[in-house]
Amino acid sequence: MRRAFVEGLADLADADDRIVLLTGDLGFSVVEGFARRHPKRFINVGVAEQNMVGVATGLAEAGFLPFTYSIATFSALRPFEFIRNGPVLHDLPVRIVGIGGGFEYGTAGYTHHAIDDLAVLRTLPRLIVLAPADPAQARAALLATWSRPEPIYYRLGKDEETLVPGLDGSFELGSLTKVRDGTDLAIIATGAIAAEAVAAATLLEGLSAEIHIAATISPIARRGLIDILSRHQTIATVEGHSEVGGLGSLVLEVAASRGLPNRVVVCGIPPAKAFRNGGERHLNASVGLTADRIAARIRKSMRALH
Amino acid sequence: MTVTRDASRIAEAAHLSPTEFARSIRRLVLEESKRANVGHIGSALSIADILAALYGTAVLRDGAGQSGERDRFILSKGHAALALYAALHLQGCLSREQLATYCRDDSLLGVHPDRALPGVDFTTGALGHGLSYGAGAALAGRMLGSDRRVFVLMSDAECNEGSVWEAAMFAAHHQLSNLVAIIDANGQQALGYTSEVLDLEPLAARWKAFGWEVEELPGHDVEVLAARFDSLPAPTGQPHVVVARTVFGRGVSYMEGQIKWHYLPMSEAEYEQALREVAEG
Numbered sequence: 001m002r003r004a005f006v007e008g009l010a011d012l013a014d015a016d017d018r019i020v021l022l023t024g025d026l027g028f029s030v031v032e033g034f035a036r037r038h039p040k041r042f043i044n045v046g047v048a049e050q051n052m053v054g055v056a057t058g059l060a061e062a063g064f065l066p067f068t069y070s071i072a073t074f075s076a077l078r079p080f081e082f083i084r085n086g087p088v089l090h091d092l093p094v095r096i097v098g099i100g101g102g103f104e105y106g107t108a109g110y111t112h113h114a115i116d117d118l119a120v121l122r123t124l125p126r127l128i129v130l131a132p133a134d135p136a137q138a139r140a141a142l143l144a145t146w147s148r149p150e151p152i153y154y155r156l157g158k159d160e161e162t163l164v165p166g167l168d169g170s171f172e173l174g175s176l177t178k179v180r181d182g183t184d185l186a187i188i189a190t191g192a193i194a195a196e197a198v199a200a201a202t203l204l205e206g207l208s209a210e211i212h213i214a215a216t217i218s219p220i221a222r223r224g225l226i227d228i229l230s231r232h233q234t235i236a237t238v239e240g241h242s243e244v245g246g247l248g249s250l251v252l253e254v255a256a257s258r259g260l261p262n263r264v265v266v267c268g269i270p271p272a273k274a275f276r277n278g279g280e281r282h283l284n285a286s287v288g289l290t291a292d293r294i295a296a297r298i299r300k301s302m303r304a305l306h
Numbered sequence: 307m308t309v310t311r312d313a314s315r316i317a318e319a320a321h322l323s324p325t326e327f328a329r330s331i332r333r334l335v336l337e338e339s340k341r342a343n344v345g346h347i348g349s350a351l352s353i354a355d356i357l358a359a360l361y362g363t364a365v366l367r368d369g370a371g372q373s374g375e376r377d378r379f380i381l382s383k384g385h386a387a388l389a390l391y392a393a394l395h396l397q398g399c400l401s402r403e404q405l406a407t408y409c410r411d412d413s414l415l416g417v418h419p420d421r422a423l424p425g426v427d428f429t430t431g432a433l434g435h436g437l438s439y440g441a442g443a444a445l446a447g448r449m450l451g452s453d454r455r456v457f458v459l460m461s462d463a464e465c466n467e468g469s470v471w472e473a474a475m476f477a478a479h480h481q482l483s484n485l486v487a488i489i490d491a492n493g494q495q496a497l498g499y500t501s502e503v504l505d506l507e508p509l510a511a512r513w514k515a516f517g518w519e520v521e522e523l524p525g526h527d528v529e530v531l532a533a534r535f536d537s538l539p540a541p542t543g544q545p546h547v548v549v550a551r552t553v554f555g556r557g558v559s560y561m562e563g564q565i566k567w568h569y570l571p572m573s574e575a576e577y578e579q580a581l582r583e584v585a586e587g
Contacts, residue, residue: 051438051472058442061427062450085432086439090421
């Protein structure tokens with residue numbers, strides 16, 4: 001996802017000299033192409049993410065379109081107050097690019113696991129928060145949003161290969177994308193873990209699941225969500241993110257605010273900091289974020305209902 | 307409230323000397339903080355002469371104007387915004403009536419400056435942000451081929467913030483010679499003296515070690531400050547920092563060097579005495 005995104009950005013920068021890429025000294029094998037093609041608009045600011053966002057704010061105020069790049073915990077959480085008081089408060093088109101959602105940095109440990117970025121960033125007004133599901137959608141999201149006036153957070157995965165079946169690189173800001181029809185329940189997934197959610201639907205043994213990809217976390221795709229909540233009693237949300245404050249919370253907020261009596265099965269990362277060491281797959285399995293475990297939770301929930 | 311730049315409102319600036327400009331800032335700070343019954347008086351008095359050197363002279367090119375090529379000024383120590391509002395009023399950017407909305411409901415003139423107000427490019431209030439904004443603004447100026455300069459006024463205690471030093475390293479590495487930091491070195495912070503809370507000295511040497519061209523100047527000598535600011539950027543290619551040695555609460559004897567005047571509003575008797583002393587000062 002990240003390579004597709006940065007290559008797309010370099011292409012855009014050919015035609016728009018407002019685009020500047022800042023990195024907090026990360027992006028080995030990802031940012032070099034941009035740096036080679038646009039050396040005067042590529043700046044490695046060093047390991048200093050607060051200053052990176054502050055400098056981007058100053059650049060944006062003068063008319064540039066700065067993209068700040070780092071691992072999601074460092075690009076989003078470390079300078080949170082700079083994002084809040086800078087691009088958000090000043091309403092400037094700074095783009096925060098955060099790499100690796102959930103457990104994508106596996107063995108690197110808790111310091112590198114962005115499991116709370118969506119929760120905190122979606123509190124910020126007018127900040128567009130995006131979590132594409134695969135490389136084609138990441139590129140489409142960039143092309144659809146890069147020149148918008150609002151500040152934007154792009155949460156990008158590291159997987160450059162996996163494509164979500166049925167998604168076909170589609171993206172529309174503020175909308176959900178349906179990738180499969182179904183009649184018994186709906187699954188809504190965001191970010192790179194969406195592929196697991198789609199796989200889970202094939203393991204539901206007689207249950208027919210409608211599947212939607214929620215690449216836009218903020219602004220809320222309210223109309224689409226209400227439509228889904230109105231048509232399906234059971235909703236399963238799937239995210240590589242804390243169960244607190246992310247996609248699941250968002251769906252629950254919309255349901256409760258409309259007085260809708262849905263059952264929402266939130267498949268995310270339980271609030272904990274004592275995760276075992278291990279790779280992404282191992283960590284996802286430890287919290288039930290694999291296709292078979294997601295399917296098992298959904299089946300159990302549906303049984304309990306009837 | 308709609309605020310527009312109106313040349314007809316230029317009340318006093320035209321015939322004020324820089325020293326009188328500073329005195330007028332102090333008087334307005336006292337008047338408005340008394341009316342609004344708020345504190346931060348000592349912090350605002352501390353920077354009156356620095357602001358007079360920038361706004362009461364021809365130093366800041368089109369300082370309160372709207373042209374893209376104007377010099378930028380960022381009040382990173384946003385809690386002293388009342389002094390900036392006073393300077394903008396004396397420049398003709400704000401009417402006296404608009405200045406009198408300070409801290410009123412629905413006013414654009416809050417305790418900290420808001421970019422919605424003409425003459426303010428960056429909203430501040432959280433310490434440690436302004437120098438990064440300034441570094442970005444200076445870098446943008448260079449990338450755009452503009453000779454605009456960017457002045458960032460910080461407090462000395464603001465240098466407690468790690469982000470200040472991130473920005474300092476960045477500006478030096480990129481040789482942002484169009485960036486000027488001014489440190490209001492009054493030696494005080496909210497709860498104590500900087501030497502007791504978190505010692506900053508040797509402050510000038512620290513900035514020098516970070517790659518900046520450094521000088522210490524008397525922070526209440528308007529003429530000296532203005533002449534130096536006007537001469538910048540220096541040809542060294544480095545960003546420039548002026549450590550302006552100031553006195554907290556300068557101009558009001560009972561406030562000078564007193565921690566409590568970071569927060570306290572004035573009583574009637576204190577107000578009368580303060581006005582008298584500033585008028586005589």
